[in-house]
């Protein structure tokens with residue numbers, strides 16, 4: 494394989510962020526007359542969609558407790574809507590269905606969605622919530638639900654198809670994508686520290702600007718760039734917390750119930766919104782009636798023809814292993830350590846049956862195939878979008894990011910010189926300055 498000796502813009506990673514940045518940067522360069530997609534090379538150690546973007550459930554939503562996340566997601570939803578076909582996007586909407594302990598948090602989300610003009614319906618109270626849900630599904634039976642936020646925009650996209658659609662758009666603008674090129678190190682200017690070249694498995698590529706978009710491999714490349722392994726964080730109490738690991742890993746739990754996707758339609762025969770249910774009602778086994786948990790739990794699900802059934806997941810598990818010892822490769826379903834087993838299937842199928850009668854007794858149809866994958870999370874579980882070493886843009890989405898198609902557009906704008914107000918709350922300096930995002934009552938680290 495021949496690789497170019499030089500590329501003006503070198504992007505590492507052909508997932509959602511690398512490809513979106515490449516496509517939008519090509520448009521920026523063309524519009525400003527400063528170049529074109531021909532100035533951009535995307536390299537990937539495996540290939541397009543080989544990472545988290547290729548296995549993601551594909552849910553696209555606005556529902557976040559943090560105002561900065563919500564504004565960023567509203568921007569990304571608009572980008573998804575800009576080319577539904579190429580992005581293989583299904584704008585079916587999204588529902589956050591919650592217990593009383595989350596009522597106040599979700600009420601603020603609903604109020605702020607109104608403020609930013611993001612269309613949603615907010616139902617409050619146990620009786621009205623049940624009626625609303627029964628209006629959609631006559632077999633709805635989840636207990637203890639006291640609010641329903643129904644986002645009319647959002648939905649989901651087909652993971653690999655959307656990546657190939659995005660790659661095609663980038664290539665049509667002249668961007669080159671090379672698979673099988675693994676970055677192994679960086680060369681830099683001894684005085685400024687700026688990156689002058691990238692060392693790869695296929696040789697050295699000189700470059701003027703680097704974008705790192707490597708998803709779950711963020712820690713590996715962060716370490717190659719000699720960025721800090723531990724950081725100091727100013728907490729909400731004003732105290733400094735020292736020696737906090739910059740990266741930790743969580744294992745994402747997802748699977749598919751192998752029923753006909755049409756099995757989950759609304760009462761009027763339409764494809765439903767993506768459903769996300771959090772609950773503090775005791776969860777009992779749909780197999781033998783034993784108690785699975787009396788603590789807060791959460792699941793999400795949707796009918797999905799791409800996965801061939803009703804697909805979804807539950808709250809992720811933290812990986813307790815020292816981050817230096819976590820093996821990211823082989824990734825996703827190929828991992829010997831981080832794929833879903835019987836425990837997940839039992840919990841998730843029982844939770845489906847807790848929510849809707851049609852899922853009772855269906856655990857036997859759970860697809861016994863490898864699923865799930867790991868994500869690299871920052872100390873506060875929110876993204877870092879920032880420039881390091883003068884000319885290296887690091888896109889670390891902390892596993893929020895399949896839905897963040899618009900981040901690449903904003904990053905491309907910043908590379909072209911236009912600072913983005915939407916990206917400002919995600920700078921690395923927020924940790925030492927104590928400019929942290931508010932924390933929600935959700936059982937998920939990404940809400």
Ligand SMILES: Cc1cc2nc3c(=O)[nH]c(=O)nc-3n(C[C@H](O)[C@H](O)[C@H](O)COP(=O)(O)OP(=O)(O)OC[C@H]3O[C@@H](n4cnc5c(N)ncnc54)[C@H](O)[C@@H]3O)c2cc1C
Nearest residue numbers: 506508509510538544545546550551552676708894895896
């Ligand atoms: C099971 C699962 C389900 C998820 N579901 C959702 C969801 O429903 N909605 C949502 O918004 N988010 C979801 N996420 C999170 C989302 O998938 C990720 O945040 C997002 O895809 C990350 O995109 P990325 O472009 O940064 O990285 P990736 O898509 O992982 O791409 C990184 C690429 O970098 C390449 N690479 C790595 N190291 C090197 C190197 N040294 N040299 C060259 N190339 C390299 C890899 O081969 C890979 O192709 C999910 C994640 C998982 C694991």
